[in-house]
Amino acid sequence: MKFKLTFWRVVFIVIMGLGLYSAFIRFFYGLGAVSNMSDQFPWGLWIGFDLLCGVMLAAGGFCIVGAVYLFNVERLHSVVRPAVLTAFLGYVLFIVGLLFDLGRPWYIWHQLVYMNPRSVMFEVGVCVMSYTTVLFFEFLPNVLERFNLKTPIKWIKKVYAVLVVLGILLSTLHQSSLGSLYLIMPSKLHPFWYTPALPFLFFGSAIAVGLAMTIFESTQSAKAFGRHLELPVLVELGGALLVALWVNALLRFEDYFHRGLLGQIIKPSYEAYFLWLELMLAFVIPITMLSFKKVRLSPNGLYLASIFSLLGFITNRLNVSLTGFETYVGHHYVPKWTEFSVTLMIIAAGFALFGLAVKYLPIYPQEEHAVERRTQTQTRPVVATAVLGHAGD
Amino acid sequence: MSKALLYDATMCIGCKQCESACAQQNKLPYDDKVAAESTQSEHKFTVVLTKDDKFMRRLCMHCEHPACASVCPVGALHKTKEGPVVYDVWKCIGCRYCMVSCAFAQPKYEWHSLNPRVRKCIMCPDRVVAGKPTACAEICPTGATKFGERDDLIKEAQDRIRQNPSTYLPRIYGLTEVGGTSVFILSSMKVEEYGYPASAKIGDTPIPEYTGRVMEKIPDFIPVWTLALGGIYWVSHRREEVAAAEAQEKEKNGSAR
Numbered sequence: 326m327k328f329k330l331t332f333w334r335v336v337f338i339v340i341m342g343l344g345l346y347s348a349f350i351r352f353f354y355g356l357g358a359v360s361n362m363s364d365q366f367p368w369g370l371w372i373g374f375d376l377l378c379g380v381m382l383a384a385g386g387f388c389i390v391g392a393v394y395l396f397n398v399e400r401l402h403s404v405v406r407p408a409v410l411t412a413f414l415g416y417v418l419f420i421v422g423l424l425f426d427l428g429r430p431w432y433i434w435h436q437l438v439y440m441n442p443r444s445v446m447f448e449v450g451v452c453v454m455s456y457t458t459v460l461f462f463e464f465l466p467n468v469l470e471r472f473n474l475k476t477p478i479k480w481i482k483k484v485y486a487v488l489v490v491l492g493i494l495l496s497t498l499h500q501s502s503l504g505s506l507y508l509i510m511p512s513k514l515h516p517f518w519y520t521p522a523l524p525f526l527f528f529g530s531a532i533a534v535g536l537a538m539t540i541f542e543s544t545q546s547a548k549a550f551g552r553h554l555e556l557p558v559l560v561e562l563g564g565a566l567l568v569a570l571w572v573n574a575l576l577r578f579e580d581y582f583h584r585g586l587l588g589q590i591i592k593p594s595y596e597a598y599f600l601w602l603e604l605m606l607a608f609v610i611p612i613t614m615l616s617f618k619k620v621r622l623s624p625n626g627l628y629l630a631s632i633f634s635l636l637g638f639i640t641n642r643l644n645v646s647l648t649g650f651e652t653y654v655g656h657h658y659v660p661k662w663t664e665f666s667v668t669l670m671i672i673a674a675g676f677a678l679f680g681l682a683v684k685y686l687p688i689y690p691q692e693e694h695a696v697e698r699r700t701q702t703q704t705r706p707v708v709a710t711a712v713l714g715h716a717g718d
Numbered sequence: 719m720s721k722a723l724l725y726d727a728t729m730c731i732g733c734k735q736c737e738s739a740c741a742q743q744n745k746l747p748y749d750d751k752v753a754a755e756s757t758q759s760e761h762k763f764t765v766v767l768t769k770d771d772k773f774m775r776r777l778c779m780h781c782e783h784p785a786c787a788s789v790c791p792v793g794a795l796h797k798t799k800e801g802p803v804v805y806d807v808w809k810c811i812g813c814r815y816c817m818v819s820c821a822f823a824q825p826k827y828e829w830h831s832l833n834p835r836v837r838k839c840i841m842c843p844d845r846v847v848a849g850k851p852t853a854c855a856e857i858c859p860t861g862a863t864k865f866g867e868r869d870d871l872i873k874e875a876q877d878r879i880r881q882n883p884s885t886y887l888p889r890i891y892g893l894t895e896v897g898g899t900s901v902f903i904l905s906s907m908k909v910e911e912y913g914y915p916a917s918a919k920i921g922d923t924p925i926p927e928y929t930g931r932v933m934e935k936i937p938d939f940i941p942v943w944t945l946a947l948g949g950i951y952w953v954s955h956r957r958e959e960v961a962a963a964e965a966q967e968k969e970k971n972g973s974a975r
Contacts, residue, residue: 357829364759364826367817395947397954428812428827428834432792439792439809445929446815447791448936486955490947497943498936508928509789509819512920524932 337673344670347663351425361661366650370660373646374668375422377503378639379415380453381527381534385542386412386460387496388535392565394489401562403555406467406688407546408539413460414678416453418671425667445505452499459492467686501528507645515649517590517600522580523645529576530607530638533569536562537611537631537638542679544628550683554624563627567615570634574608599640599648607637720801720900721846722780722868723855724875727905728885729862730773732766736854736863740764743842743853760826763839764854767912772905774912775863777854778803778824778839779892780900783924786816786825794836801868801900802841810836821896821920841900868900875902891917897924 351359362369389408392398424430436450462481469478481488504527507514520526540562547554581587590600611634620626651657682688734753741748746761758765764777784803787795794809795816816836817825828834842852850856851865858864864871872893879886891909892899895917903909910916 353832355830355832356827356834363829364817364823367814367827395950395954397958426813428814429810430812432809432811435792435809435811439794441788441790441793443788443926443930443933444791444793444815445933446789446813448933450791486948486951490944490951493947494940494944498940502932505929505932506815508932509785509815509925511925511928512821512915513818521931 337677340666340669340673343666344673347666347670348425350663351667356428359661359663359667361658361664365654365656366658368646369658370647370664370668371422371426373643374639375419375426375671377642377646379419379422380500380503381531381638381642382538382635383412383415383419384496384500384531384535385538386415386463386535387493387500388532389539390463390489391493394485395493401558403689404539404543404558404562407542407683408535409460409463410467410679410682410686410688411538411542413457413464414675414682416457416460418675420453420457421674422668422671445502445509449499449502449506452495452502456492456495456499459488459495462488463492467682467688470687471685496531497528500531501525503527504645513650513653514645515596515652516584516586517596518645518649520580520584522576526573526576526580529569529573530641533566533573533607533634534638536566536569537634540566540627540631541635544624544631546683546689549680552689556622556624559624559627560622563615563621563630566631566634567612567621570608570612570615574612577604577608596648596652599644603637603640603644605637606633606640608634611637720799720868721841721865722801722871722900722902723777723841723852724864724866724871724902724904725775726862726864726875726878727772727774727903727907729860730766730775731860731862732768732773733859734766735857735859736775737762737764737766739853739857740839743845758824758826760828760835760837763826763837769907769911772907774903774905774907774909776912776914777901778841779822779895780839780841781896781925782898782900783896783926785819785821785896785925788926788929789815789819791815798843798847800843800846802843802846803900804840804843805836805838807835812836819925821915821925871902875904878904889917894922896920897922 347359356362360369360371385408389401389405393401393405424433427433436447436454440451441447462484466478466481469475469481501524504523504525507519507523508521511519540559543559543562544554546552581590590597611630614620614626614630614633617626620630647658737753738748740746740763741752741761744763746763752762755762756765756767758776764775767774767776780797780801780803782797784795784797787793787797787803790810791813792809792811794806794811795803796806797803812834814825814827814836817823817827825836825838827836842850845852852863855863855865864874866874872890875890875893879888879890885906886904887906887908891903891905891914892901903914
């Protein structure tokens with residue numbers, strides 16, 4: 326296979342190069358040298374994005390597995406494998422990200438030895454470790470099928486019900502607990518984002534994002550790998566997303582209403598601007614878009630609506646973890662470029678690994694026939710060569 | 719009996735000997751440059767602040783219900799029965815949740831170390847266990863920082879306010895804040911002016927309760943939710959089985975006919 330330098334490959338190499346440089350600074354000069362974190366801002370971009378958003382963006386795994394295996398929604402069967410792949414990669418990469426953020430990452434195993442059950446962080450840690458293991462077994466059949474190992478697949482199929490239930494239980498726990506992490510800071514976090522409802526809001530947004538992410542990645546894969554797009558599946562997901570967005574929006578409204586903040590949130594202020602941005606992106610724009618049947622039936626409309634809601638919920642979690650503390654601290658936190666570059670490196674690695682997995686593993690099983698047909702008729706060059714090049718798409 | 723510190727700002731002369739004794743006790747560098755620093759940091763656990771010729775000391779409050787200890791995933795921080803909130807560095811994984819959770823923003827971090835530690839006043843636990851006062855209390859020339867039994871110090875603080883109501887603001891900072899602390903502050907000026915969080919803002923509820931309310935539900939939630947999920951799985955798949963069996967039966971009947 327000849328290596329061609331395409332635009333996206335150059336971008337990928339640049340991101341990886343800068344990321345490795347930042348990794349060097351991190352592990353040879355310390356957290357202070359690589360980041361703008363400080364005693365005032367002990368948690369920065371890596372917690373706000375890599376942890377909070379990373380775990381949220383990987384929620385598609387449990388949403389789709391739940392829909393298909395728990396509720397038996399057979400129509401969504403074709404997106405189970407990509408959703409599980411995204412979730413598995415997401416969690417593995419999130420753990421990699423955590424190794425950057427922890428001050429003493431080599432002691433990460435202490436979580437399993439010196440347990441403090443009162444700590445939300447402990448619960449998140451144990452759930453994430455266990456759920457990553459569950460995802461590994463949910464993902465494993467892809468690899469086993471590739472090498473035609475039928476017996477272990479049979480074993481996994483036998484316990485699949487247990488994996489499904491365990492996976493959803495663990496996801497419910499840690500997706501909501503990410504919100505509970507912030508319950509400990511009532512005097513620090515701005516009231517726009519500090520609410521006793523945080524665990525519910527985080528769980529709710531994980532479901533909406535899980536659906537949006539599945540729409541996004543299906544469309545993206547279709548574009549990148551020349552796959553045939555299964556519109557009925559996307560339409561179904563789009564409808565579910567609209568419902569999930571409404572539920573989330575109502576939860577938010579109820580929360581502000583009960584805490585008597587409705588008057589405050591419409592008054593212009595530093596925090597209000599960020600809140601408006603978040604609400605526009607997460608709710609107003611995608612709900613308006615998806616309310617039109619024409620949009621709900623068009624692949625591009627669904628794609629755009631899902632991107633808006635993804636950006637909206639990412640903004641929400643960054644507001645909870647960063648914006649909401651700025652008034653308390655009294656100054657702004659802007660991540661250093663090396664912090665961005667580590668995060669970008671992890672995202673780029675995620676795209677590349679996703680591409681490689683799609684290339685070598687039966688992630689889109691029904692596509693196998695399509696590929697066979699293609700190689701038979703030679704109508705199109707093998708799509709797979711483009712895979713690495715689209716890393717970072 | 720648990721020990722505590724009483725800091726009386728009206729008796730403080732701003733000599734900063736507590737700062738230097740603290741540095742010595744914790745094997746930290748201390749010179750004129752460090753003395754001039756007016757913020758707490760990983761190399762300065764306590765600081766004497768000056769405002770309008772009046773002084774104020776800041777240090778870890780050693781909460782009765784410390785947030786830092788409750789949030790630590792590996793239990794590296796804990797409250798001893800003698801009063802100090804101490805730190806076991808060998809357990810720490812460096813997640814810095816303690817720093818985020820502390821209402822008094824006391825834990826500081828060795829940001830430039832490759833094996834960083836959380837640093838804060840640990841109330842000289844070795845000395846306290848040995849029955850000695852903390853280094854800062856021992857050196858204080860005016861008795862502004864006083865070490866003793868927690869209950870005795872509360873009584874003494876109340877007496878001082880009663881005897882000199884014109885000197886003191888009528889409150890003991892740390893008595894009820896976040897459920898009570900092991901450091902009490904008497905002053906003629908509001909402690910908030912020196913960066914302490916306002917009592918109204920942090921409240922009297924022990925901080926760990928905010929997450930505890932959620933965490934305590936988890937042991938009940940797990941079996942209930944597992945059963946519910948298992949039930950849904952069974953129902954939705956049972957329906958499938960029944961449908962398959964019915965189809966088979968129909969086919970059989972059809973062929974029999």
